[in-house]
Amino acid sequence: MAAKRVDPAANAAAFLDQDDIHEPAHDQNLWAARMKRDAAAKAIPEWEELRNIASQIKEHTLTHLDQYLEQFEANATKRGAKIYWARDAAEHNQHVWNILNERKISSIIKSKSMLQEECGMTQFLETRGITVTESDLGERIQQLDNQPPSHIVMPAIHKTPADIAKIFSKAIGTDPDNTDPHYLNEAMREDARKRFLQAGAGMTGANFAIAETGTFVVCTNEGNADIGAAVPRVHIASIGIEKILPKVTDLGIFIRLLSRSALGTLATQYTSHFSGPRKGGELHIIITDNGRSKRLGMDDFWHSLKCIRCGACMNTCPVYRRSGGLSYGATYSGPIGIILDPTFDESKYSELPYHSTLCGSCTDVCPVKIDISDQILRWRKVMAEKKYLPISRRLAFTAAGRIFERPTLFHGVETVASAALKITPHFLLYNRALNPWGRHRELPHFAKQTFREWFMQYKLKNQEDKQQP
Amino acid sequence: MKVALFIPCYIDAIYPEAGIATYELLQRFGVTVEYPPNQTCCGQPMANEGDQGNSAAAEKLFVQNFSGYDYIVGPAGSCVKHVKQHFDAIPQTDEVKAVRANTWELVEFLHDVLRVDALPWAYFRYKATLHNSCSSIRGLGIAQPSELMGPYFNKSEHLLRMVEGLELVPMDRPDECCGFGGTFCVTDEAVSAKMGLDKIDDYIRNEAEFIISPDMSCLMHQQGIARKAGIDLKFIHIAQVLNGGPF
Ligand code: SF4
Numbered sequence: 001m002a003a004k005r006v007d008p009a010a011n012a013a014a015f016l017d018q019d020d021i022h023e024p025a026h027d028q029n030l031w032a033a034r035m036k037r038d039a040a041a042k043a044i045p046e047w048e049e050l051r052n053i054a055s056q057i058k059e060h061t062l063t064h065l066d067q068y069l070e071q072f073e074a075n076a077t078k079r080g081a082k083i084y085w086a087r088d089a090a091e092h093n094q095h096v097w098n099i100l101n102e103r104k105i106s107s108i109i110k111s112k113s114m115l116q117e118e119c120g121m122t123q124f125l126e127t128r129g130i131t132v133t134e135s136d137l138g139e140r141i142q143q144l145d146n147q148p149p150s151h152i153v154m155p156a157i158h159k160t161p162a163d164i165a166k167i168f169s170k171a172i173g174t175d176p177d178n179t180d181p182h183y184l185n186e187a188m189r190e191d192a193r194k195r196f197l198q199a200g201a202g203m204t205g206a207n208f209a210i211a212e213t214g215t216f217v218v219c220t221n222e223g224n225a226d227i228g229a230a231v232p233r234v235h236i237a238s239i240g241i242e243k244i245l246p247k248v249t250d251l252g253i254f255i256r257l258l259s260r261s262a263l264g265t266l267a268t269q270y271t272s273h274f275s276g277p278r279k280g281g282e283l284h285i286i287i288t289d290n291g292r293s294k295r296l297g298m299d300d301f302w303h304s305l306k307c308i309r310c311g312a313c314m315n316t317c318p319v320y321r322r323s324g325g326l327s328y329g330a331t332y333s334g335p336i337g338i339i340l341d342p343t344f345d346e347s348k349y350s351e352l353p354y355h356s357t358l359c360g361s362c363t364d365v366c367p368v369k370i371d372i373s374d375q376i377l378r379w380r381k382v383m384a385e386k387k388y389l390p391i392s393r394r395l396a397f398t399a400a401g402r403i404f405e406r407p408t409l410f411h412g413v414e415t416v417a418s419a420a421l422k423i424t425p426h427f428l429l430y431n432r433a434l435n436p437w438g439r440h441r442e443l444p445h446f447a448k449q450t451f452r453e454w455f456m457q458y459k460l461k462n463q464e465d466k467q468q469p
Numbered sequence: 470m471k472v473a474l475f476i477p478c479y480i481d482a483i484y485p486e487a488g489i490a491t492y493e494l495l496q497r498f499g500v501t502v503e504y505p506p507n508q509t510c511c512g513q514p515m516a517n518e519g520d521q522g523n524s525a526a527a528e529k530l531f532v533q534n535f536s537g538y539d540y541i542v543g544p545a546g547s548c549v550k551h552v553k554q555h556f557d558a559i560p561q562t563d564e565v566k567a568v569r570a571n572t573w574e575l576v577e578f579l580h581d582v583l584r585v586d587a588l589p590w591a592y593f594r595y596k597a598t599l600h601n602s603c604s605s606i607r608g609l610g611i612a613q614p615s616e617l618m619g620p621y622f623n624k625s626e627h628l629l630r631m632v633e634g635l636e637l638v639p640m641d642r643p644d645e646c647c648g649f650g651g652t653f654c655v656t657d658e659a660v661s662a663k664m665g666l667d668k669i670d671d672y673i674r675n676e677a678e679f680i681i682s683p684d685m686s687c688l689m690h691q692q693g694i695a696r697k698a699g700i701d702l703k704f705i706h707i708a709q710v711l712n713g714g715p716f
Contacts (some may be wrong), residue, residue: 008657009656009657009658009659009660012657012659012660013659013660016659016660016663017659023663027667031642032560034695037614038616041618042618044618047618048617048618048619104511107633222647259710316616318645318648319509319646319648319657319660320648320663322660322663322664323660339515344637353519354518354652354653355657355659355660356650356652356653357603357646357648357649357651357661357664358517358603358650358651358653359603359607359646359650359654360603360607361603361607361616361646362646363607364607364614364616364617365616373607377517377519378556380517380518380519382519382520383518383519384490384518384519384521384522385519385521386521438659439662439665440658440662440665440693440694441662441665441690441693441694441696441697442692442693442696442697443693444689444692444693445483446482446483447482447483447484447486449483449485450481451476451480451481451485451488451489452476452481452506453485454485454488454489455488455492455504455506456506464503469681
């Protein structure tokens with residue numbers, strides 16, 4: 001059965017309508033991140049050059065991916081890691097389950113990984129009796145509230161401190177009226193500590209994997225990935241095939257761009273390099289495709305694989321800021337979500353490319369220069385070609401297409417439309433179903449005389465003037 | 470220099486004074502301006518929906534109307550951006566390519582081609598702010614986008630600084646999208662309206678009386694919101710200010 005089509009416009013309307021607190025706070029918090037990003041970028045004279053180099057490294061790597069993946073496998077294996085290959089989410093989850101099951105591990109602690117999110121891994125493991133605890137604070141909040149992350153860097157950014165106090169009071173017995181972030185943070189830290197100590201395995205993702213050294217790098221601000229990897233004996237890392245960088249010297253470019261773009265900070269608090277298992281421990285690396293090689297073959301969309309998941313395009317997106325990430329109904333939200341999600345399910349996500357004004361801010365902010373805005377327009381073409389457009393929209397544009405192609409018809413309609421607007425009763429124009437424009441907006445007043453009419457008169461008058469002696 | 474005036478459909482029907490101002494302004498610089506009377510629409514509304522089939526006819530007609538001119542000048546960034554950058558529903562013959570390459574947005578044309586350095590007739594005694602549209606900034610490059618790092622420039626602002634009496638006030642989020650977005654403003658009405666309201670809020674906070682823009686489509690949306698909310702802000706096309714009317 002085909003999945004139900006996500007309606008981001010309706011979801012965003014609900015986000016806006018819930019109250020006067022959530023959306024303004026969401027907008028302002030993310031805008032503040034964008035402002036900090038601007039300041040951080042401005043402090044680096046070679047910022048635009050860095051973006052160019054980063055984009056080139058990614059393009060080079062993506063077009064030589066097989067070779068770099070094999071190199072990474074060989075070098076990581078030499079360092080004592082065990083490498084697994086997963087074609088899709090099912091294979092990825094099966095590998096994780098096998099590793100845990102063979103070792104009789106029943107509880108794991110994990111840090112943020114969008115790939116594991118993509119694979120629906122937590123749910124898969126929970127149905128098999130594994131206790132999964134998110135260690136990133138934002139992710140943990142989302143887990144306790146039974147929601148997916150709404151932002152790839154700030155998973156619970158759509159929530160207010162009051163929302164979080166309520167969730168924590170139910171889950172770990174904090175005072176529901178105390179919304180002090182330090183108090184809440186400390187309470188969660190206490191609760192998480194026990195779980196770190198009990199966990200049989202720690203799971204992480206990776207921001208970068210270096211072919212030359214077989215090392216991978218995890219960037220966090222809470223250090224949670226480090227405890228997860230350091231305390232339990234078993235460390236499992238899920239790495240998407242596009243995370244590869246050829247050389248360790250490439251890394252500096254990306255580290256300089258990542259956190260500045262994400263939050264406007266110089267670097268994440270922790271940039272941890274994992275080079276093989278620690279003494280007495282095990283390191284398992286699951287290199288996962290899950291649709292990436294298919295995307296790599298799409299001429300119009302393969303550039304999306306350059307993404308380093310910084311979230312800058314979400315922070316800057318004026319539509320995302322007013323919508324909240326959950327409105328996109330997908331693993332990835334915001335501009336990057338619009339261009340990634342349809343590669344997983346075109347029908348389900350066919351409305352996402354329309355949830356954009358095509359303002360282009362995402363393209364200019366992206367540290368690896370993905371042409372996000374152009375890709376959104378290209379996805380619209382795909383959706384229109386494949387007839388995913390709602391029928392009402394298609395009919396309207398067929399009619400418009402016919403009118404615009406014939407000048408006499410067009411000028412006729414123009415006059416009729418303005419005549420109709422002058423006489424149509426107010427209630428009709430402000431009817432919610434008939435005319436969404438009118439709910440928040442007054443209709444434009446049509447001019448008494450069009451430019452064309454003015455021009456014809458003007459020309460006539462000029463000719464008459466000239467003819468006079 | 471043979472210049473064709475490209476007056477997008479909504480300017481023709483709703484904001485003819487912006488068209489008139491453009492026509493008069495170009496003539497002030499000694500340019501011979503023609504107005505091909507059979508023009509309709511550049512096809513942008515359909516193309517933005519991804520609807521290539523229905524854009525093709527409009528694009529074909531546009532080329533018929535505007536072929537053979539040295540310059541095609543339109544007072545609308547988003548329409549010009551469409552012609553220059555997305556006009557691909559029809560085969561790209563030499564004729565099509567020439568029309569696309571010769572199409573200019575008004576501010577660009579004044580700034581880059583005519584190299585306007587004085588507007589002695591222009592007088593506008595108000596506090597106003599400038600709304601450059603996203604298509605004009607990030608599409609056509611009439612100003613440095615705030616996202617990109619590099620030297621500051623703003624061609625609309627440069628021209629407005631030549632207008633006597635005009636006090637330009639800054640905005641908190643100068644190049645934030647206003648939420649018009651073509652069909653977006655109807656299909657995504659709630660988000661679109663909120664973006665527009667936030668823009669209006671920004672204007673009020675900074676005490677602007679007039680909003681000046683090279684793109685009337687954004688202003689149509691913003692004006693609709695301001696009127697509905699009963700807010701007394703005035704919206705005007707940059708050509709009217711640079712030409713000294715009609716107001
Ligand atoms: S698309 Fe670009 S801006 Fe958006 S998350 Fe990816 S790297 Fe960051």
